Amino acid sequence: MILLSVVGLETFYGASQALFGVALEVQEGEVVALMGRNGMGKTTTIRSILGLERPRAGTIHxxxxxxxxxxxxxxxxxGIGLVPEGRRCFPNLTVLENLVAAARPGDWTVPRIVDLFPRLGERRGQYASTLxxxxxxxxxxxxxxxxxxxxxxxDEATEGLAPVIRQDIWAAIRTLKGxxxxxxxxxxxxxxxLPVADRCFVLEKGATVFSGSPAALTAELQDRYLGV
Incomplete structure (x- = not known):
């Protein structure tokens, strides 16, 4: 079942066009990688999906x-939850207060979060600014x-994190996928x-230039669209 479908998305910042017909989809239970060099439209795509930017064309279902x-x-x-680039935790709230601030009923509770990230249990009374x-x-x-x-x-799940912490985050993502x-x-x-993703979508200059399995994203394509 298709959970998220984006077709022909065009988004502007004033007179400057940022997205040129972006297309992607996420199936139920699937991990999808949205990829591209810096400035190619990944965050704008996410902001458009979330209604933080209003597209001028295209559809999002x-x-x-x-x-x-x-x-x-x-x-x-x-039912869309965002982990934004830069984290943006509430600095003057404790770990526990951050967790319950926007909580909604469901399977995810504080004990389950602590099970996923034991460090949060150890620091539940600390202010987020001290983490x-x-x-x-x-x-x-x-x-x-x-x-x-x-x-x-x-959005930028492990950017700027120490290698050992990145491994913890990826382990959590694998757990969530499971x-x-x-x-x-x-x-x-x-x-x-790539090992955790079921499918990949690559953006180049605000347009989708590749969609397919991680195996289909060859070294040549990686160098063309993702290399420095």
Missing amino acids: FDGRQITGMRPHRIARL SGGEQQMLAIGRALMTNPRLLIL RGQSILVVDKTLSEL
């Missing part, structure tokens, strides 16, 4: 319902999961991203 141009809070309530970058990323993921989303979107969580993930660490 979630769970069979058109959500193009819908207000962000309504889209979130339909390391990796711990804040764990908290951002936990906070999104506490909304019990149908689709989890991770539990059937639908995930759309943006990350540049191909060695970790």
